Amino acid sequence: MFYLELLVVLAAIFIGARIGGIGLGVMGAIGLIILTFVFHLEPTSPPIDVMLIILAVISASAALQASQGLTYMVCLAEKLLRRHPERITFVAPIVCYLFTFVAGTGHIAYSILPIIAELSTKTGIRPERPLSISVIASQQAITASPITAATVALAALLAPQGIEIIDILKISIPATLIGVVAGAFVVNKIGKELKLDPVFNEKLKDPEFVKALSEESKPIELSSIPRSAKVSVLIFLAAVLLIILFGAAPGLRPAWSAADGTVRSISMVSVIEMLMMGAAALIMVVSKLKVAALSSGNIFRAGNEAVIAIFGVAWMGDTFIKGNYAFIESGIQDMVLAAPWTFATALFVMSILLFSQAATVRAMMPLGIALGIPAGFLIAMFPSVNGYFFIPNYPTIIAAIGFDKTGTTRIGKYVLNHSFMLPGIVSTVLAVVAGFVLVILFGV
Template sequence: MTVFKVVVEILLFLLPLALGARYGPFGLIGASAVSVFIMVEVLRLQPGTAPIAAIFIILSVISATAAMTAAGGMDWLVRMAAKALRRHPKQIPIIGPLLVWLFTVMSGTGNITFALIPILYEVSYSAKIRPERVLATANAVCQLALMASPVAAVSYVFIQMTESQGNSLGKTLAVTVPASLIATVLMSLVMTRYGKNLEDDPEYQRRLAAGEVEPPPELADDVEAEPLPPRAAWSAYIFVGGVIVGCILGFFEKLRPTYSVAVIDDSGSLDAPVAHMVERHVSMSTMIPITMFAVVGLIMIICKVKTPKVIGQPIVGTGLIAALLLLATPVMAGTILNAHMESIKSFVGSAIGVSVLLFAVILFVLAALIQSQVASLTILIPASVIAGLGVGPMTGMLGAASGNNLLASMGGLGQACIMTDKTGSTKQGSILINGSFTVPMLLGVVFSIAVGMVVQMFVF
């Protein structure tokens, strides 16, 4: 009976993942809820707990990004990036991914890459550089850079779960920033040799001869565009200011307010338990939503942005899906973890005992299956902490979470790259993982883990 029950639980975990791959995120969310209902009501398992703090972080950062976008700040930032790229078109295989990295780190979301894709394609094609080399790399970088963002949900979820182990925002960024940045540069250098040059690409030559694509145009120094809202730049400044404030509060704990909390001492004496008042700093999982929602308020007041315009931004839908995923997948996984914590602890401990790097393998596979960095960490980190894996190695291997980009060609960003590239160099692949995006994604994972594991030895 026990074996049968375990098989049923495994199926209840895997089926939502399969349905999610077929029907998308909402299919995964709904199917996860069905599985949890069966586990709790039929199998009588203790339900898992939703990571409420992580959900608040996601909603606050997405709200701030949406407000900045509605005020024109995102367009202003993209135009600044376009000017930089057009000044140095031959260096776009390196500069392009670096700008994607910088914008993702500042905004806390990879969705900003959608706005950069047309520019990356235009500049690379005008310079007669195979667009795939730039677009596929950018697609990988925007996921890898999230680990280095002080306002990304994945960063604070990781910090929240490892804070009791002595981790902090400063320590995490001290590892993830150099790891992801160096990985971006190395990945970009390797990708400059990836694929055939356009003049040697038969598919591009066929399209060129058939008139399906125009010859590479001359790159204009300045492109006329619609005027931005009068306070577009202000919204960008306010947003970046909020990010800086968040970083300062994370780096310097003493700047955060303190509050008194009662701690019960029942150490085994025969006397009644005694409550001691202890001063504690407000956690970053609380300060970040406060800071980013304040950014929303300032942008809406100073830049005169109305609520319907903010809600109408596409990134709001993306943030809603991300938040709902954290109400579904981690709860489903947590329900199983509650029933088999000892066995899972033993498995993770045995795997780590064989090789610490197996943490990265497990994280990569989980992220690829669930297609969510936050949900994957929420599942794996507690079991790894219980198994005794140190915070330093876990931080060094966070780049493995970009395995959520394994099926990049199925995602909206991957499809945007494929459809934008009129040369045909950026491909989906016959079996989804043999297209343009897998190689740079794997390079980014390997390079970031290699650098991260070295850097963490000096930080932790």
């Protein structure tokens, strides 16, 4: 029965991923119905805490976007990139990483990618190099930010083992940064120099193309951005810093004494929900935003799709794992404990199918916990959920290809030999390796 049930789970994930959007969540519900009513597995509880955290974070991020706070951040990034165009292959991915880390969403990369493409072309640097690693950097930062759905989901799953969100961050932040920097060094040598690229030289025969290259795009003027946008950024950053502070110092959180003498402090789940919702409220008041401005943005829509996806997939996955725990434990526990990297491979493959770090965490990490993999090892393997660059159809990948007018950033003849494969593999593998080293050093 195990393999039939596994087939149902994989089929629901595959069909849902093909549908896209909320398709992953609703197909997860179909899989759950089959597991419950056909195979008589007892359904577990839906992941309410993770879903509420995502809703709180996207409320704050959507308010920041509507207040033009994200526009202000992009303006600052543009000034930094234009100041050092010759180092763009190394500066651009760090900028994308930091912006995703702060905003909690990779969607902010859409605003930075055209700037990277333009500056690298005008500087004579092959745009494929900074564009490819910048896209990968925005993905890696998802597994390092304290306010992303993936990080919060992992923290919630590992909380019963005494793991705080700061325990995840002190491993994932340096590990992913090491992976991104290593990826930048690798891509700095890929492909021919722009002036020697045959595709680019062929395009230079087109007068319209040459004219477009010579045109200067107008940078965003700081004076055109309202003061409330800058205040909104400060509010959002303050909320993020407070989350990190409360995670690093549990003693600062409010605590209450029970009748039996035990002391219980507020959970980080509640802290994140309160601070993010509070930040959204303050931004709305300061910027005098209308509610419709928040719900119409792409961050709000994408975040709600993520909630539905996690709702269905995580509920189905938890039910499958709980119903087959004995079989799973007896069959593969020894292998996974002896070679933890095999579970990292499973996380990577599942992320390719799910196109979501958070959904992968909620679908697979409970299995790792059930198998008895140490919490530190699961944290080290966390960056391996960044595998959705493998098949080049993710929106940021398509956007980067579109922004590169020189044609150097491309999907190869065999599809998988695309511009993002090498930096993606290098960054992910080295981030996981660095994670294991850091776990040993910190004793997590």
